[in-house]
Amino acid sequence: MVVDTRADENIDRIFRALADSTRRDIVRRTLASTFSVSELAREYDMSFAAVQKHVAVLEAADLVQKIPNGRERIIKGNPATIRKAQELLAQFEHLWRDRIDRLDAFLAE
Amino acid sequence: MVVDTRADENIDRIFRALADSTRRDIVRRTLASTFSVSELAREYDMSFAAVQKHVAVLEAADLVQKIPNGRERIIKGNPATIRKAQELLAQFEHLWRDRIDRLDAFLAE
DNA sequence: AGTATCTACAACCATTTGGTTGTAGATTAT
């Protein structure tokens, strides 16, 4: 059956947000340094509004934080959310390892 | 400017595929054990064709492999692709660590 | 005060996504 929980929706948002190279690039840059929205927008071959939307998607996924500073908004990458995604994938890998271990145990009999 | 390369499109597909709880569940199951498409379909409250499509998305992302076995197709989760995604996220985290290290070095002066 | 810059947000459009039903081909079971 498998019903979507609140937590699942958050995970959906994180991976969905990461499934776009422009957004991944924004995450990279804002983890390594800080950028205002306009500074980011100058880096890409698309409208300011488009970049603004990408930032909004990242913010909704908590991959990025928007900090008001005068008329600017400073965008900061959020390593905690990256780590969360990483840990989920690590769990997946673990499932596989467990299966292999069980197989090995079986063959060892 | 940032142009989408072939490699970027592959990454897009991986994260896009993971951005759906049904698909994540399929990955989990097929990493831990093996399932035919029908066996998988029975687990979810949607049509067989819908599950078939989810499997196709996972296969296109190389998160899953489809192995013919008589009239069945056995679906196997692919840990290598999970690991690839994990490593990319680890690189992201590294960018952040580098920034913090530079900041520390600056403050230490 | 007036102008330029930065951001927010609405309205619109084409494409993609996630589901459906229906049809047909292969393989297995009776």
Add this chain to the structure above:
DNA sequence: ATAATCTACAACCAAATGGTTGTAGATACT
């Protein structure tokens, strides 16, 4: 041989996505 099961795939639909332009509010600069 016939029937049942498993898979593939097309056609369709509503909603979401990724882009655009345009308008307007705040803040900063001269």
